[in-house]
Amino acid sequence: MENYQEFEGIVLSIRKHREKDALVKIFTRNHGKRMFFVKNIKNPNHSLKAALLPFTKATYLGRIKDDGLSFLQDSREITHFSKMQTDIHLNAYATYLNNLADAAINDAIQAVDLYDLLEESLVAMQNGLDPEVIVNIFEMRALQYFGAAPQLQSCVICRSQQEPFDFSVKYSGVLCQRHFGEDPRRSHANPAAVHFARIFQLVTPKQVGNIRIKPETKKAIRTFIDELYEEYVGIRLKSKSFIDQMYAWETKVEIPRRSAAAPYPKESGPSDPSRS
Structure with missing residues (x-):
């Protein structure tokens, strides 16, 4: 189950991890709630920055691990609940x-x-x-x-x-x-x-x-x-x-x-x- 796969999800919470990284909890439609480690999220040009804002839904590409933290690689079809x-x-x-x-x-x-x-x-x-x-x-x-x-x-x-x-x-x-x-x-x-x-x-x-x-x-x-x-x-x-x-x-x-x-x-x- 650790191969890269696409999944739909809604960002539930984001918290700082170390100086530049983050732990992002995403409620995925088919895999339940998962915690993702995102490296260097503080970088203004980070490719996932827009997809990991609060109140955001997207289709993500990543590795979902049964034990420990999961990882994200890419995103598409990003929807911001801007209000x-x-x-x-x-x-x-x-x-x-x-x-x-x-x-x-x-x-x-x-x-x-x-x-x-x-x-x-x-x-x-x-x-x-x-x-x-x-x-x-x-x-x-x-x-x-x-x-x-x-x-x-x-x-x-x-x-x-x-x-x-x-x-x-x-x-x-x-x-x-x-x-x-x-x-x-x-x-x-x-x-x-x-x-x-x-x-x-x-x-x-x-x-x-x-x-x-x-x-x-x-x-x-x-x-x-x-x-x-x-x-x-x-x-x-x-x-x-x-x-x-x-x-x-x-x-x-x-x-x-x-x-x-x-x-x-x-x-x-x-x-x-x-x-x-």
């Missing part, structure tokens, strides 16, 4: 998605679906779709890679799909209104947050389109998904903490947010896929 490099909000969201994808699987594990989800998410944000919605979709669909499978599509007691629902940690799924009494310690989650989380668990960034969600509902969705991650995943990424701080800063100083759809006259979105 993530210039917009502080998109940069924060994209950094979080990269970090979450990194945390979701071990190195060298092929995860084509997760790779495609990350690529679709970055493309969607680059194309102007609401980054908060894209992040929520990614979070909900990434839960499975952490071994979490909360049942959101129907009541865990009677299988009803009739909303409103509330979430029960005890049953690891939603309860319909008729069975709220089965768990006195149910989450008392915002019904709209549960509604959108159910949708986000099934759709992809390609399918969601220009969905519009009120700011207060977005906040409730964040709270609900954060609770799921606290309960089932148990990690707290620095990039997620930064996003939370960013929300707090904007609330205090009223910094206008970049958004794909503003103002929010009403909420709209795809119909519940579980009913189709």
Whole structure:
């Protein structure tokens, strides 16, 4: 497997190694996450410099080793998600998605679906779709890679799909209104947050389109998904903490947010896929 081969990949992170070299973590579509040693990357004329910028996807030529560091030789078909490099909000969201994808699987594990989800998410944000919605979709669909499978599509007691629902940690799924009494310690989650989380668990960034969600509902969705991650995943990424701080800063100083759809006259979105 150490012969030179072409592979598609997305740059997850870059860190300095010695004075002029770098270690670049690339999420490859067919070989999982790999760490590549790149010599003399500080050279302004380095042939791989453009292909190894943050938030970059490319087709690479290199040697992928089963043990130790891998090596890169060349690149082509380079795509820069340029808005993530210039917009502080998109940069924060994209950094979080990269970090979450990194945390979701071990190195060298092929995860084509997760790779495609990350690529679709970055493309969607680059194309102007609401980054908060894209992040929520990614979070909900990434839960499975952490071994979490909360049942959101129907009541865990009677299988009803009739909303409103509330979430029960005890049953690891939603309860319909008729069975709220089965768990006195149910989450008392915002019904709209549960509604959108159910949708986000099934759709992809390609399918969601220009969905519009009120700011207060977005906040409730964040709270609900954060609770799921606290309960089932148990990690707290620095990039997620930064996003939370960013929300707090904007609330205090009223910094206008970049958004794909503003103002929010009403909420709209795809119909519940579980009913189709």
